Amino acid sequence: MDQASRTPPPTESAKPKPSERRFNLPDFLARFAPLIFLVLLAIIFGLLQPRFWLPLNLWNVMRQVSITGLLAIGMTFVILTAGIDLSVGSLLAFAGLVCADLYKGGEFILQHTGINLGFLEGSVLAAALSAVLIGVLGGLLQGSAVTRMRVPPFVVTLGGLSAFRGAALFFSNGGPISGFDEAFNFWGQGRVINNEVPVPVIIFLGAALVAHIVLRYTRYGRHVYAVGGNEEAARLSGLNTGRIKLSVYVIVGFMAGLGGFVLASRLNSAEAVAGVSYELTVIAAVVIGGTSLFGGEGGVLGTVVGAVLVGVLTNGLVLMNVSSYIQQIIIGVIIVVAVWFDQFIKSRRTA
């Protein structure tokens, strides 16, 4: 206090702490908690039921995970900005129906809009693009409501959950659109690489890789974390926070559209009741993967692990002949335990 030093000595707290450079266990656990949890689970299931480890079973798990996984990638962006999207399952169903209809000649599109898109019949590219377009438009609509009208995301997408489901039912008069050809069904049912790896898994992991790169290595990714971490600080740093928040709803909409296309292809049918309650599985995957519901913390790699974890859990319980009622109870408990574990580890680290 009494010295008027012009070049003060470094203060105690400012010195680099050796512990921050060396390996430390809490830090390691905090980063890889979901992965450790997944590995433990896989080992337990493998011991109890050796069939679990068969490649065919593992690829099936991954295929089951791929649709909700796609949605979870988009959801990760939304939750990173401290938002939420409950409408993903409904938007997926609507987008799936539109693309199925377009692929089969656009009968319902003609009926509702008077526009004849029959010339696009049989074009997989047009079908896929139409699904994605519906998803993006849905995301734009909801994102605008969140940013322009300042309605909380929970409420906007709760509305979307109902409205897009209604739109799907209205579009196809409640009925399914089914029966596609080989070219269409390849994207949901096909297998590549030694006829082993399901195509949806490739799409899911490809999307995850792109999303990871965007979040970690681009300016946009930094902006997403910044807006979620401290919106006021982001605004005062010159970020266009409204546009960034709008964009994440567009991204999750894109993923819902893509998921709608892949699901229609895998089931050889698009249905208005597809994807019911997917939002719960998807949010569970993101949260289990360590992304904070308060925004600013987490990432896509964790989400992939979270999505696979939910898939492994379901698959393992099925193999062990656990009743589907009990399965739901167990999954519910595991969600809470996994997030508790993650928070517990993180609090130990910052303490």
Added chain:
Amino acid sequence: MIDLDAHPQRIRVGEEPILMMEHIDKSFPGVQALSAVEMNLYRGEVHGLLGENGAGKSTLMKILSGAYRQDSGTITLNGEPVEIQNPLEAQRLGIVTIYQEFTLVPSLTVAENVFMGREPGGRGLLDWSAIQRQTETLMWRLDIDLKPMTLVRNLSVAEQQMVEIARALSIQSQIIIMDEPTSALSEHETQRLLQIIRELTAQGISIIFITHHLEEALEICDRVTVLRDGRNVGTEPINRLSTERLIRMMVGRSASELFQRRSQHRFGDVALSVGNLNHTPDTRDPNAITLQNISFAVRRGEILGLAGLIGAGRTEIARAIFGADEVDSMDLEINGEPVTIRSPRDAIRLGLGLVPEDRKQQALFLALAVRANLSIASLSRLLRFGEFVNRPAENELIEEYRRKLSIRMATPEQRVSNLSGGNQQKVVIARWLALQPQVLIVDEPTRGIDVAAKAEVHQLLDELANQGIAVIMISSELPEILSISDRILTLRQGRITGEFLRAQASEELLMQHMALDEAVSAQVRM
């Protein structure tokens, strides 16, 4: 101990104080907040507690209201030593604090707020008629015209304060602490509050009155205690005090620990000029500050200090210029060109930077690394392959500012929340310097950072001015303002009250313009 003749009405000869705080010490990591502070209070007395921002007034009152525990020293209440462990305990002892930010629930009625947590009528059911009746009685005692069933959200700030006072009365308080109660009130409302305070003292209640407004203190208080740097300067009966005397007691900190500027800044053209800045906010906002016809300019290479007490409007001016808040009117010129700034984005594009008042709430991304925190505003200059962040260039930038500002960190990957306050502040300053701004506004740049880091920040601001940047510095610490600024503007209640060159200014002169009405300050010439 005191001159009892001075208070024939309220303090009776031979009476013991109801409250004695003796030899109170309190320290926080790195700061001795209070050293051997003494204060006592008589029944029915209004006791003023004065001092600059950071003098220790709030800490002392938080100890009395149970929010903090003193490290040593004793508190005696009605002749009995007491240990005030928590706020509930304080309330039980009849000590109630009315804070600047009210603790009312806006969606509930006046009556519900008054009896919050102590609702009459047991067995879990509310006795509505009892609540109403008792609230009406309280209002009658205070001579306030407020309906018990009005929702608090529909009340003005002054009315909300009355509800707080009614609540304090309803729990049979003997001591009411009022923290800056008049800062958000109009002249008329202030007079009304002072009237109510007189009525309370007539009923035997003692008031501790924290204020920045010296005339008010002289008008209402029986005695005044002045703190400076966590120590007693003195306690005096009001008839021995004057505004000049109070100002002299409040200011005068030892300047030895401060950075002493040696360089002479060379001023260039006017970089930023602000004119006709006016704003009248919503009256229901307790923190709202009216800005009136603010006009000033700052030149390249100049450090302009904005001095004022809490509520003077300094931060509001900075945020208005930077486009962070909307205001009713404002004319801005940058380098002589008229410009419009509607958002921080606009401001940044025009070469402005703002280091905000509250580091953690407004500047830092606490969950993110130093890297992301430092480069967030300048990413557009650090791109390659389209939208990808150019890591090598970013590393270079971070290394450059780590060296220039001596930011002490383990690696750029370290979480910013693990840095010391001083290093966090340097990261925020570096964020703006990386954009090479023409005008940098720094709001309380050394708040909550240690003495060594403070000197470094001061030196840095000096260097920035030498490089031709126009700096606007807001600070609550007068020695800081005086040692760094080339020119100083004083503000009071949203108006500029004075302009001084560094050579002319003194703490007394500034305080006089910050704390007194113009009419009074015109008379006071020290």
